[in-house]
Amino acid sequence: xxxxxxxxxxxxELDQCPEFEGINSEELADxxxxxxxxxxxxxxxxxxxxxxNEEKQAKSVFKEWMSEIGLDVREDAIGNLFxxxxxxxxxxxVVMTGSHLDSVPNGGAFDGPxxxxxxxxxxxxxxxxQEKPKRSIELAVFVDEEGARFKNGIFGSxxxxxxxDAADFKSFKDDKxxxxxxxxxxxGHDPERVQDSYRNPEDIHAFLELHIEQGKRLExxxxxxxxxxxxxxxxWTCFTFIGNTDHAGNTPMNFRRxxxxxxxxxxxxxxxxxxxxxxxxxATVGKINVFPNGTNVISGKTEVIVDARDIDLAARDAMxxxxxxxxxxxxxxxxxxxxxxxxINISPVIVPDHIQEVIxxxxxxxxxxxxxxPSGAGHDAMTLGKYVPSGMIFVPSLNGKSxxxxxxxxxxxxxRGVQVLKESLARLANS
Numbered sequence: 535x536x537x538x539x540x541x542x543x544x545x546x547e548l549d550q551c552p553e554f555e556g557i558n559s560e561e562l563a564d565x566x567x568x569x570x571x572x573x574x575x576x577x578x579x580x581x582x583x584x585x586x587n588e589e590k591q592a593k594s595v596f597k598e599w600m601s602e603i604g605l606d607v608r609e610d611a612i613g614n615l616f617x618x619x620x621x622x623x624x625x626x627x628v629v630m631t632g633s634h635l636d637s638v639p640n641g642g643a644f645d646g647p648x649x650x651x652x653x654x655x656x657x658x659x660x661x662x663x664q665e666k667p668k669r670s671i672e673l674a675v676f677v678d679e680e681g682a683r684f685k686n687g688i689f690g691s692x693x694x695x696x697x698x699d700a701a702d703f704k705s706f707k708d709d710k711x712x713x714x715x716x717x718x719x720x721x722g723h724d725p726e727r728v729q730d731s732y733r734n735p736e737d738i739h740a741f742l743e744l745h746i747e748q749g750k751r752l753e754x755x756x757x758x759x760x761x762x763x764x765x766x767x768x769x770w771t772c773f774t775f776i777g778n779t780d781h782a783g784n785t786p787m788n789f790r791r792x793x794x795x796x797x798x799x800x801x802x803x804x805x806x807x808x809x810x811x812x813x814x815x816x817a818t819v820g821k822i823n824v825f826p827n828g829t830n831v832i833s834g835k836t837e838v839i840v841d842a843r844d845i846d847l848a849a850r851d852a853m854x855x856x857x858x859x860x861x862x863x864x865x866x867x868x869x870x871x872x873x874x875x876x877x878i879n880i881s882p883v884i885v886p887d888h889i890q891e892v893i894x895x896x897x898x899x900x901x902x903x904x905x906x907x908p909s910g911a912g913h914d915a916m917t918l919g920k921y922v923p924s925g926m927i928f929v930p931s932l933n934g935k936s937x938x939x940x941x942x943x944x945x946x947x948x949x950r951g952v953q954v955l956k957e958s959l960a961r962l963a964n965s
Contacts, residue, residue, distance in 0.1 A: 538578030538939040539643040541567035551946045554900070554953040556659025562948055565651050568595060569635070570643040579640035579939035583708075584678035584689070585613070585717040592635045596650065596675060603658040605673065611727040612718060614690045615675035619657050621963060622666040627739035629667075629962045630922075631656070631955065632674035634690070634914065638682045642941020644746045648929075648948060650675050652744040656956035660963070667963035669739055676914045683708045691917035696732040700725050735921035740889060740962045743915040744955045746943050747928040748936035751907050758902040758950050760928025761893045764845030764884040765909045765916045766814070769854055770877035771840045773800065773861050777870040779826060779834030793836040794824055796868040803860045804840055810856070812849035814908045817842045817857070845882045845908045880912070883919035885926070893927055896957035902950055927954055 537543070544563045551559040572592045573582035582588045593615055600607045605617030618628070633649025653673045660667060676694070681687025684706040692698050703715035703725045718725045747753075752760050777791030801819045808815035823837040840857060844850035858874055865872040890906070897904040909926060918924040929951040932942040 536940045537942065539570050539942070544945050547945050551949045552953070554659075554949070554956070556662045557655055557949060557952050557956065559945060559949050562651060562655055562952065563945055565599065565654075566643060566647060566948075569647045569651075573637065575640050575939070577640055577939050580637045580643060581639050581641070582635065582637040583683040584636045585683070585714075585721045589636060589677075590721060593675065596635065596654075599654055600673065603654070603661060605657070610694075610731040611724045612690065612693050612731050613677040613721065613723050614694060614731060617657075617673040619661050619667070619671045621668050621670040623668050624670050626669045627737050628670045628672045629739050629959055630672045630674055630741045630918070631743065631959055632676065632914070633743055633745065634676045634679035636678055636680050636682070638680050638937045640939060641680075641937050642935070642939060644941050644943050645748070645936055646679060648746060648943065648951075649744045652948070652952045652955050655952050656959055659956050660960055667960060669963040669965075671959055671963050674914075679914055684714045686714065688912055688914055688917050691914035693728060693731050694733050695735070695917055695921055697917070698728065700728045703728075738918070738922040739965075741915060741918040741922055741924040742889075742893075742927065742955060742958055742962070743913055743924075744927045744929065744951050745913060746936060746941070747907075747931045748911055748934065749931060750934035752905060752928060752930040753932065753934070755905050756903075757905040758930075758947070759893070759897045759904040759954050761890050761897070761904050761906050762885055762909045762915075762926035762928060763890060763906050764814075764882055765913060765919065765926070766816070766843035766845050767847065767850065767880040767882035767916075768912065769842045769850060769879045771842070771854060771857070772875045772877060773797075773838045773840065774873040774875070775800070775836045775838070775865065775870050776873065777834055777868075778832070780832040782830040782832055785832060790832055791834075791869050792832050793870055794833040796864060796870050797822060797836040797838045799868075800838060800861055800864055803864070804857060807853050807857055807860075808844075811853040812844050812846050814846065815842070815844040815849055815853055816910055817853065839877075843882075843910055845884065847882055850882070880916070881920075883916050883924070885919070886923045889923050889925035892958050892961050893925055893954065896954045896961065900950070900953050900957060902954065925958075927951055927958070
């Protein structure tokens, strides 16, 4: 049986946790375990979708924790949760930090919750000092980052930055036909007051998010902390190869217009493309649709959905353009046609140098090793990063596992992340 989350497993490495002023390792383990029990699945994972009883319970618990450390707590019209540690100059733009509590189906215990709890414990440690930070520090728990229920991810942060209005809420439904707007109302929110949730970017000095890496680079390099240099913007493109549907037994090989064979050759081109354009580019085919999808039928139509990402927008778009040319050329050689339709297209976000430097110096001051690396996954920091200086701190993921009950980050690595976040927030709040 694969190793899954438990408090007992987390505490096995308690004696290996480094000690930092104001940070309690057992408290982090306790709180992470409490959240992991909310929406727990038989497989040991977590299913905690937005606007459900499970999410409401998790947010209620988190509100109590924020109040206990003296934060000024509020919830906005669409369900984003905020807690503020007021600084000595409260009129200055705030330093914001946080993440999300929702999950993918049968997800892990760390993706999102660790970022929220790290922010909580970091602010608690800062608040325990006699001298207030100059700027206020605000903890944000964003609703529906994953998009697992309504297919509308990074939702709460997009609302906060004014990218969503009330009319949009009625266009999204879950798999049971429940409308996002109606579910928000059912949970006691007021989507018609969405504009009350908007924030002026000028009121936010900087945003920091701690997250598990969801990859293997830190683990492979044996580094404590990842300093994210940029967040890759995803672009989805659907390539539909169209040929002839024929009998698999009675159609000679030289008479076939087999779209699945054409698609297979194209998929290899996708795999080979990234290295030609950028060291940080990636391209993936995770979904194909074959028609009519019969064992003894030559496919007459095959859809290939390409996910292309990079932190370099020009390199990513050049790669996509080249893949479109490859598909067109391949279709001519294979005697099929190809329709190309663009899907989502999100620009990457580069982390400002001064934010990277703050995180690096905080790691060095805390005696930790670090590595600069891109984030291939989307995060709330991607939304904030379009408007305000934003950065991310990564902590190692065991075997790169994420979005799975096997998702794991050791308690010592979690604590190191809290310390670097604490130091980074303190530096930004006093700048």
